[in-house]
Amino acid sequence: MHELSLAQTVVEIAEEAAKREGAERIEAIALRVGALAGVVPEALEFAFEVAKRGTLADNARLEVRYLPLVCYCARCGLEFEVEDDHAVALCPFCDELSDDIRQGQELDVAYVEVV
Ligand SMILES: [Zn+2]
Numbered sequence: 189m190h191e192l193s194l195a196q197t198v199v200e201i202a203e204e205a206a207k208r209e210g211a212e213r214i215e216a217i218a219l220r221v222g223a224l225a226g227v228v229p230e231a232l233e234f235a236f237e238v239a240k241r242g243t244l245a246d247n248a249r250l251e252v253r254y255l256p257l258v259c260y261c262a263r264c265g266l267e268f269e270v271e272d273d274h275a276v277a278l279c280p281f282c283d284e285l286s287d288d289i290r291q292g293q294e295l296d297v298a299y300v301e302v303v
Contacts, residue, residue: 191227194295195235199245202300206244211302214245218301222294223257223270244302257292 202217221227229252236250257270261279267290270277277286 191231191235192239194227195232195239198236198297199239199243201297202248203244205300206302209302211244213303214243214248214300215303216249216251216301217245218251218253218298220253220255220294220296220298222255222292224289224292225295227295229254248301253298255291255294258290259286260288260290261286262288 198217198219202214206214221232232252233250240246240248257277258267259270259277259279260267261282261284263284264279264281266279266281268277268280268286270292277289278284279286
């Protein structure tokens with residue numbers, strides 16, 4: 189399960205950050221997850237509840253910002269949002285197919301809030 193190993197990695201990153209700060213516990217962990225990251229929100233929430241047990245993040249909130257897929261059309265010189273992750277990235281202005289992805293592949297920890 190992809191989300192469980194992701195959640196474990198996120199908790200590890202947060203714990204390292206907390207230890208560096210000399211913090212006692214982690215209040216919140218914020219993630220940025222792009223549409224192409226292949227993360228199922230409900231599965232991630234559940235995995236986080238499991239992964240945080242017995243760690244400094246035991247009572248931490250998970251704040252996830254899901255970022256839509258954004259592509260760039262070279263013909264129009266415009267960026268456009270692709271609403272359906274599974275759709276091909278067709279420019280809504282000129283119907284040109286774009287493979288120039290500007291957003292949507294993110295999968296990282298935005299910040300960790302510690303006490
Ligand atoms: Zn275009």
